Amino acid sequence: MIDIKSLTLPELQEEMEKIGEKKFRAGQIYEWMHVKLVDSFDEMTNLSKGLREKLKEQYELISLELVEVQTSKIDETSKFLFRLSDGNVIESVLMKYHHGNSVCISSQVGCRMGCRFCASTLDGLERGLKPSEMLDQIYKIQKWSQERVHNVVVMGTGEPLDNYDSLLRFIHLLTDEGGLHISQRNLTVSTCGIVPNMRRLADEKLQITLALSLHASSQEKRKTLMPVAYKFDLKDVLDACRYYFEQTGRRITFEYSLVGGVNDSSEDARELTELVKDLNCHINLIPVNPIKERDYVQSDSRAILNFKNKLEKSGINVTIRREMGRDIDGACGQLRKSYMDTEKER
Ligand code: SF4
Numbered sequence: 001m002i003d004i005k006s007l008t009l010p011e012l013q014e015e016m017e018k019i020g021e022k023k024f025r026a027g028q029i030y031e032w033m034h035v036k037l038v039d040s041f042d043e044m045t046n047l048s049k050g051l052r053e054k055l056k057e058q059y060e061l062i063s064l065e066l067v068e069v070q071t072s073k074i075d076e077t078s079k080f081l082f083r084l085s086d087g088n089v090i091e092s093v094l095m096k097y098h099h100g101n102s103v104c105i106s107s108q109v110g111c112r113m114g115c116r117f118c119a120s121t122l123d124g125l126e127r128g129l130k131p132s133e134m135l136d137q138i139y140k141i142q143k144w145s146q147e148r149v150h151n152v153v154v155m156g157t158g159e160p161l162d163n164y165d166s167l168l169r170f171i172h173l174l175t176d177e178g179g180l181h182i183s184q185r186n187l188t189v190s191t192c193g194i195v196p197n198m199r200r201l202a203d204e205k206l207q208i209t210l211a212l213s214l215h216a217s218s219q220e221k222r223k224t225l226m227p228v229a230y231k232f233d234l235k236d237v238l239d240a241c242r243y244y245f246e247q248t249g250r251r252i253t254f255e256y257s258l259v260g261g262v263n264d265s266s267e268d269a270r271e272l273t274e275l276v277k278d279l280n281c282h283i284n285l286i287p288v289n290p291i292k293e294r295d296y297v298q299s300d301s302r303a304i305l306n307f308k309n310k311l312e313k314s315g316i317n318v319t320i321r322r323e324m325g326r327d328i329d330g331a332c333g334q335l336r337k338s339y340m341d342t343e344k345e346r
Contacts, residue, residue, distance in 0.1 A: 028044070
């Protein structure tokens with residue numbers, strides 16, 4: 001069956017013609033799915049019953065099932081577990097900031113990138129998400145909170161550039177004028193550094209922000225934290241970042257997880273400065289969340305501040321990411337992981 005929520009409006013118009021319906025029906029269906037955010041064809045009340053039946057026979061309307069929500073008592077951050085139609089579960093997060101609501105979504109079920117500090121990769125990759133499954137995380141959260149989503153970050157489970165075609169279609173649908181119409185500038189895609197696809201994305205000349213998970217100040221150190229570094233050399237990754245900026249004019253964000261005693265020394269800060277000083281960038285320092293399956297610990301607060309000051313003194317734009325939802329199931333991927341572990345035990 002065709003996944004109707006992943007179709008663009010022109011594609012949907014073609015589909016309507018194929019099944020002998022008027023073209024304008026496509027606009028109505030598109031609006032039901034992407035603006036009114038309905039979950040079933042039966043809710044599309046300006047369509048005839050006959051057409052709704054025809055749609056049910058030929059098209060699948062992807063709608064995620066909300067399994068669990070945990071809301072932080074500290075800062076109202078909420079983590080969501082959704083079940084997909086094939087039974088897999090994925091995790092998304094809603095963060096409330098003074099500048100608006102931000103949703104962090106997953107792009108794959110599991111991940112094959114193997115980053116040493118990440119819980120999402122412990123069971124490998126199951127599959128990439130469809131565009132509709134990425135969109136519906138945002139739609140369901142907007143409906144649940146009854147507040148508009150302003151920012152979207154593709155930074156949850158999965159490597160978005162390992163699911164490139166679906167990601168691109170998702171971006172077009174999410175930012176489309178006829179849909180939820182989130183501005184491209186309010187969308188961030190995070191990658192661990194898949195060089196060819198970073199360059200492909202640059203050539204799309206979109207206005208989205210590219211965030212690179214850097215996490216180390218040298219190629220050697222990066223290899224110990226992120227196996228992807230064996231495939232793509234740090235120099236080529238940074239060249240791809242430069243290329244992204246040249247093509248789009250968008251400043252790169254570097255994500256740097258601080259792991260106690262591993263990459264948080266003054267020497268690391270100095271190396272990092274050397275690495276990025278000629279790039280138009282912003283560095284986000286993330287105090288790493290300890291995960292029980294790995295022995296990494298968070299840097300202490302003095303080391304974190306010291307690291308930040310060192311970078312700032314060299315004129316680098318840097319922030320420490322505020323930890324959100326400290327009281328609810330830790331780092332990205334951990335809610336899903338603990339849910340899956342409990343399921344297995346049953
Ligand atoms: S940090 Fe991202 S890319 Fe790395 S293993 Fe985790 S989900 Fe995959």
